[in-house]
Amino acid sequence: MNILNASFLEHFANLKDPRIERSKEHLLKDIIAIAILAIISGADGWVAIEAYGNAKYEWLKSF
Structure with a gap:
C-alpha cells in the first residue's frame, strides 16, 4: 500500500x-479518529478528548 494514497482508516x-468484547461501546477506529482530531484541536488528555467528542457529536455522526 502506498502511504500517500492510503486513506486515513x-x-x-x-x-x-x-479490549474484551463485552466492554466495547465504540469502534476502535472511531476512538482513534476522535482522539487524533481532538489532539489537533488542542486536547491534552482523555478528559479533553471526551469533551471534544461530546461537543462535536452531531458533526462526527455525519461520517
Whole structure:
C-alpha cells in the first residue's frame, strides 16, 4: 500500500483491538479518529478528548 494514497482508516486497519468484547461501546477506529482530531484541536488528555467528542457529536455522526 502506498502511504500517500492510503486513506486515513486504512492506516489503522490492521490494529488489533485489545479490549474484551463485552466492554466495547465504540469502534476502535472511531476512538482513534476522535482522539487524533481532538489532539489537533488542542486536547491534552482523555478528559479533553471526551469533551471534544461530546461537543462535536452531531458533526462526527455525519461520517
